[in-house]
Amino acid sequence: SQTIHQWPATLVQPVGSPLSLECTVEGTSNPNLYWYRQAAGRGLQLLFYSVGIGQISSEVPQNLSASRPQDRQFILSSKKLLLSDSGFYLCAWRKQGAEGYTFGSGTRLTVV
Amino acid sequence: GENVEQHPSTLSVQEGDSAVIKCTYSDSASNYFPWYKQELGKRPQLIIDIRSNVGEKKDQRIAVTLNKTAKHFSLHITETQPEDSAVYFCAASFTGTASKLTFGTGTRLQVTL
Numbered sequence: 001s002q003t004i005h006q007w008p009a010t011l012v013q014p015v016g017s018p019l020s021l022e023c024t025v026e027g028t029s030n031p032n033l034y035w036y037r038q039a040a041g042r043g044l045q046l047l048f049y050s051v052g053i054g055q056i057s058s059e060v061p062q063n064l065s066a067s068r069p070q071d072r073q074f075i076l077s078s079k080k081l082l083l084s085d086s087g088f089y090l091c092a093w094r095k096q097g098a099e100g101y102t103f104g105s106g107t108r109l110t111v112v
Numbered sequence: 113g114e115n116v117e118q119h120p121s122t123l124s125v126q127e128g129d130s131a132v133i134k135c136t137y138s139d140s141a142s143n144y145f146p147w148y149k150q151e152l153g154k155r156p157q158l159i160i161d162i163r164s165n166v167g168e169k170k171d172q173r174i175a176v177t178l179n180k181t182a183k184h185f186s187l188h189i190t191e192t193q194p195e196d197s198a199v200y201f202c203a204a205s206f207t208g209t210a211s212k213l214t215f216g217t218g219t220r221l222q223v224t225l
Contacts, residue, residue, distance in 0.1 A: 032211065043217040044156070044201065051209055059212075090155060099144045099163075099207055103155040 002027035006091045006104030013111055019064075019078040021107050023091030026072065031093040033074040034101065035066055038088040050074060051096075086111045114139040116204050118216025125192050126224055133219045135202035136184040142204040145178060145185045146213070150199045159200075160187070192223045 006023045013019060025031050035047040046059045048066035056066050063082050067075045074091060091104040115138040125131050137145075146161035162169045162176045162185065169176050173192075178185040189196055199220050203213040 034212070044215040046212055046214070049210055049212055057210070094211060099205070099211060100146055100158050100161060101213060103157070105155050108153075 002093075002095075002102070004091065004093055004102055004104045006107060008107055009105065010108045011110070013081050013109065015083055015111055016080050019076070019081055019085070019109070021076040021089055021091075021109075023074045023076075023104055024072055025093045028093075028095060029071060030096055031072065032096060033068065034092040034094070035074065035076050036090045036092060036103075038090060040087070044090065048076070081111045083111050085109065114142055114204055114206075114212075114214040116202060116214050116216040118202050118219060120219060121217065122220045122222070124222045124224060127192060127194060129192055131187075131189045131192055131196070131221055131223075133187045133200055133202070133221075134184060135186070135204075135216050136182075137204040137214075138183070139204070139206065140180075140183065141206045144205050144207050144211070145176070146203050147174075147176060147187050148201045148203065148215075150201065150218075152198075156201060189221075192221075194223050194225065197221055197223045 003026045034049045036044045038044050049057050050068045064078050089107045092101040094101050118135045143164035147159050148156035149159045150156040160174050160176050162178050173190050175188045199218045201218050202216040205211050205213045
């Protein structure tokens with residue numbers, strides 16, 4: 001069966017520090033991968049998505065970047081964090097040709 | 113792009129009553145409409161979905177209806193229980209290569225005893 005792993009679960013980082021969040025999917029190949037951010041008490045905002053290795057589409061201009069170095073690995077990065085980058089970051093995957101997303105367990109990022 | 117509006121933002125019902133959450137979407141090309149339930153601090157989980165070729169779908173105590181002409185869809189929960197308390201999100205997408213889901217802003221449902 002397919003599973004999605006996301007880490008770390010929580011992270012407290014100072015302003016100006018770098019960020020790397022990782023997401024991997026097991027049990028499938030060539031999935032669509034997505035990064036969403038959820039601010040406290042708010043909805044889900046799509047940040048990046050990828051339909052294949054090295055293919056990244058950005059939805060919102062911001063301080064973040066994404067990469068997909070391997071088929072089932074999706075990384076969210078920042079060179080210098082801002083206070084406004086705080087939030088709950090969720091990775092999701094979808095099987096090619098299917099419709100429903102499955103979300104990872106999320107990373108709660110607090111920038112101090 | 114797609115825009116999804118969701119109402120109400122908060123909803124309080126007594127145990128056993130019904131709850132209805134409504135969403136509207138803007139892109140007439142959207143053809144897939146899932147609903148997610150998110151408990152506090154947890155990941156959103158898919159609870160039911162509907163495609164544009166279907167007007168209604170039911171799964172035990174939950175049902176979803178879709179009106180393509182009016183571009184709105186609704187979640188209905190009957191015989192609510194305390195464990196139904198959570199934040200519910202509607203979403204919409206067009207099934208294609210990317211199939212990006214656009215989410216509503218969420219409804220916090222509180223089921224009281």
